[in-house]
């Protein structure tokens with residue numbers, strides 16, 4: 001009996017093709033044309049090892065040629081695919097930091113390809129025929145859309161804040177309200193940034209209330225800066241008091257101390273007509289006389305990752321000369337993306353239409369409802385074993401912007417019959433492309449706000465595959 005078994009295994013093992021045989025087959029030659037040789041060898045070896053193991057353990061294993069080819073192709077796919085890949089954001093969170101924050105507008109994408117596929121005048125002044133400055137390219141457009149005297153862009157807003165503090169207040173005191181010592185996701189904590197910049201934090205007021213007098217009393221001969229920070233991802237409500245930007249500017253003027261505002265999101269247009277009331281507009285903050293304003297490029301602005309510094313020239317020039325700036329400089333891809341994105345803002349209507357972040361935030365609930373209905377209809381047509389319906393819900397802006405604003409939205413709610421909702425969520429997340437959803441009341445939720453029309457096809461297909 002045991003002997004028979006051994007013989008059987010021996011026989012099966014002898015049926016396994018050799019690496020060399022597969023490599024020299026027609027299929028093998030085809031793979032070698034498409035994939036790196038190392039990967040082809042690895043995929044074949046892994047497949048054979050797996051089969052050998054199955055046989056040795058007495059497991060039934062499909063040894064047909066088609067099956068082995070399919071296994072190798074799967075492995076080749078995995079080996080040769082990129083780690084960073086696109087996915088479908090069905091969470092409804094528009095500025096989702098984990099999912100890459102803002103999607104760039106068409107013009108930005110075109111310009112990035114255009115500039116990075118060629119030499120450019122990145123640091124070359126073609127008029128003068130000599131060395132130019134990379135920061136010069138964004139100055140005109142940023143001055144135009146923010147009304148500031150001067151502008152500078154670095155790697156991200158955390159870098160912008162660090163640089164400003166280091167340049168304006170190294171070894172000196174910076175006055176900040178206790179209510180604004182925030183932590184933004186991804187380890188940006190104001191007191192720690194302050195310490196890294198070698199500026200000394202001088203906290204004033206209390207968590208819920210800070211008065212002008214608190215700032216005034218804190219000013220001394222070591223004071224270098226008054227800093228205001230947008231609370232971004234949280235709000236203090238109830239018995240509260242914060243000092244207005246105007247009052248801080250006046251105080252700063254009287255004592256000849258510059259005032260800086262870390263705005264976080266960087267909203268360039270007035271969102272009040274769209275029911276969003278608590279996002280300060282960069283231009284208004286600049287107009288109120290704040291000396292230095294910093295904000296992110298990839299939050300509400302809807303551009304590439306970057307930290308934008310705008311304000312009085314006397315300060316931006318000092319910042320630009322700081323050797324640290326060199327270590328945080330942006331590359332030409334970012335510059336190209338920013339220039340094209342910012343150009344859209346010359347015409348606000350165009351900005352709202354063409355910049356995906358703004359478009360997704362400001363689209364009308366009716367429009368979202370139509371998309372949700374379209375998705376649901378497609379799903380209902382093909383999937384019978386799930387309970388599918390369109391429901392009103394609310395989504396969030398994300399990225400620290402408008403934390404309290406519930407944006408009315410429509411979602412497709414899916415309750416599978418032969419599968420747990422957690423299992424469905426996991427299958428979608430691990431699919432190709434991955435589909436990121438949320439679970440609510442034991443149903444899977446697809447928020448149509450962040451699903452783009454061109455993604456519906458692959459969204460529906462993904463759900464179909466995951467449920468079957």
Ligand SMILES: *Cc1c(COP(=O)(O)O)cnc(C)c1O
Nearest residue numbers: 156157158184230232264296400
């Ligand atoms: C988001 C945020 C930052 C950090 O900006 P990044 O561009 O992510 O580096 C800093 N300050 C505030 C107030 C923010 O909201």
